[in-house]
Amino acid sequence: MKPFRIRLTFILMALVGISMIGAGLTMAKLFKDSHISALEENMSREIKLLSGTFQFMDMNSPQAISYYTEHAEHIARLTDSRITFITKEGKVIGDSERNPLEMDNHSNREEEVLAAKEGIGRAIRYSDTLDREMLYVAGAVTSDDGFDGYIRLSMGLDAVSEGLSRAWIIMAAGLVLLFVAATFVSYKVASSMTSPLEQITRVARRITDLDYDARVPIQRKDEVGQLAKAINAMADSLQAQLKTIRDNEDLLQSVLDNMTGGIVMVNAEGEFALINRAAERMLDVKNSELAGHSYKELKHHYELSRLIEEGVLSSEPIHEERSIYTPAERIVRLDGVPMTQDSSHRGMLFLLQEVTEIRRLEKMRSEFVANVSHELKTPVAAVKGFAETLLGGGVNDEKTARSFLQIIYDENERLNRLIGDILELSKIESKRVQLDCSPVYLSEFFDSVLETLSKVAEKKKISLNAVVPDELFMEGDEDKLRQIFMNLLSNAINYTHDGGNVKITVANGHKPDGTETVIFTVSDTGMGIPRKDLPRIFERFYRVDKARSRSSGGTGLGLSIVKHLVELHRGTITVESDLGIGSSFILELPLLQEHDK
Known part of the structure; x- marks a missing residue:
């Protein structure tokens, strides 16, 4: 932001400098014009005064040139200006600076032309005779004494130039001081404009770098203050949204980490996008090692990787069980569903559930039923067989009959013990037995x-x-x-x-x-x-x-x-x-x- 502040300062200084130079030029022109205008007025009055007080001589007189020349020199000394007497035809008959006989015809001079038309004519031009810039004022004069022509006063503009030079020196000094002051003021103005912008820029960069606690410490009522408030409001909104996103991510991550089932996500490119902790433990792998790698790298679980490949290639739901070895055998149920968004395939999501214990319990239950059936079948068959023999009257010997009855009784006791033990074991396993310590x-x-x-x-x-x-x-x-x-x-x-x-x-x-x-x-x-x-x-x-x-x-x-x-x-x-x-x-x-x- 500092280069911008410097550029802004230079721009303000340039504007001030241009304004000051323009003002100086304008003032110089006004000074020169007013000074020249005052000289013209004075010279016009002097011509009018001469026309009323001067004793003219007939212009055609042989002594006219010497007369007018002599008086021109005398008047020039008094007025500190050059005096020239000119006839209507433009002939110079008297001049305070040169011999009239050596001077050109002045009928086409600008001041005489204007004087012929308006009575007073003015002109500024360079004089070859005096080798300097001169102001000429000519007045048409007609006298009863035989003079009909122009009286012309001319004055060098050296005094005007000197005054103007002094004015320029004074003005330049003032301009320098004013420029220094303007530079200081410009820098302060630029600083007051850019410093808040620098603060806003720094805060915006911190927000870009994910520092959502950054705020603009500006309390102003102008547009800059409104911009600062907008930046702070944006940061507040971003911080609130980020907190919501992080809370949701933490909640989702907590759910994934604490799930008893394994979650494996494979993207559309066939790469592992997510493996939760349960899946890591189940497959003996690390999410950090497999994330971004192809599912084909799951080489030590060949059957499982084949099943994942089948789901990824078909993009159809799958529900299968496979045995994995880590190194003990574990039975895993894999449920895979395709992930879609706006009709586009995003990959496959697999849920892995270890069912080893469930299958073991199912096997135990099956074996238990089979064992109970077997254990019950033997005494029941014995009781039935001996009872049928007794009921059929096939045993007449009392001793044999009693032995049969004893066997029936013993088998019944065995059944009672078996049923009692089964009920006792069932109560213990179902946690319905409490200790009375x-x-x-x-x-x-x-x-x-x-x-x-x-x-x-x-x-x-x-x-x-x-x-x-x-x-x-x-x-x-x-x-x-x-x-x-x-x-x-x-x-x-x-x-x-x-x-x-x-x-x-x-x-x-x-x-x-x-x-x-x-x-x-x-x-x-x-x-x-x-x-x-x-x-x-x-x-x-x-x-x-x-x-x-x-x-x-x-x-x-x-x-x-x-x-x-x-x-x-x-x-x-x-x-x-x-x-x-x-x-x-x-x-x-x-x-x-x-x-x-």
Whole structure:
């Protein structure tokens, strides 16, 4: 903006200078014209005065030239001007500066011509005789003494030029001072005009650079003030609009970042335009690395990239499932829809949803139904078969009949246990079971549990004992804890050979975060569990030894119920086993339960 200020200052100075020069020229001309006009008037009066007071002589007299010349010289000394007497025919008969006989005829001189017409004639011209510019005033004079011609006064304009020169010097000095003052004033005026514009320009540039907090600090009522207000209003509007846009972008980004489903956007050129966090985690990629790159670079998910390619090329909605490996297998459902705007294709939008757990649960549900059906079918078939035999009267022996009835009764009990375990497991998994926590004195608790199982252990001559620190209490649901350890100890007794050992050990423990825990270890000297079966030991209806499990009356749901009840107590359960040596189930439960507020 400074060059503009300088240019504006120069323009104002130029205008002032031109105005001052024009004014000076005008004043000089007026000065010269007025001075010459005053001289003309004076000279006209002098001619009129001479015509009335001068004693004329007959122009045809032999002494006329000397007479008029002598008097011309005398009058010239008095009036400080040149005097010339001229006849009507233009003949000079007397002159104060030169010999009349040597002078040309003056009949065609401008002043004589005008004097002949108007009585007084004036002219300014260069005099070759005197070698300077002269003012000539001629008056027509007619005297009864025989003079009929012109009296001409002439005066050099040197005095006028000198006065004009002095005036020019004075005027030039004044003009210089005035020009300096005008320069200062012009700069101030230019500054007052450009300084607000500079401020407005700086603010406009800051706004262009996305600094929407910039404002013009100008409080004026003129057009510049109105422009500043308009700039500030524009900045306010832009700031409000940008805030709305940013809020919407933040909201949209927050939605995209917190979506559980993955979003992948591919533009019309087949390049990745957007990959949200869920999609990054699902595909093990980074949006920053793939944005602007072709979808074909998704090479390590070949099936998925083929499906994306199919959607991009066809621009038709797609709904498919594919398995991806990152490195574990994951099942992903991909729903793709074309993006259009004003009938133009903008690309494809893909929604990725991991359905691995859903498919796993569906498989578990299917297996559960199949297992329940299988488990129910066996006792129901047995009950039906023995009942039909009894009803048909085919059994006359009372002992055989009683054994049939006993089998029917046992199978019914097995059905009741199975149905009870299924209902119990259903309640636990649906979170409809609440803990009724209270302090549990573990020594007395295990005495009661072992007493309940002692008769079963005695039948198999199994040593059953517990090692529990005295005075050890923990907080928990005693009924649920009893169900946990009854299941574990019953399994240990069932799968331990006659004469074996079943033992429960209780000890204090601490988690890495300092939380106090109680560690329970239920160990036996049974047949053990094969290593391949350990990961599935807590699944519903999973049995390591199916024949022995059925013969012992097990439902296959006990360990699954135990795991859910342990987790309900915010604990963990693991298993260690050596085939042919025995198994150990290790439970770690919090000493105190966290109560929901």
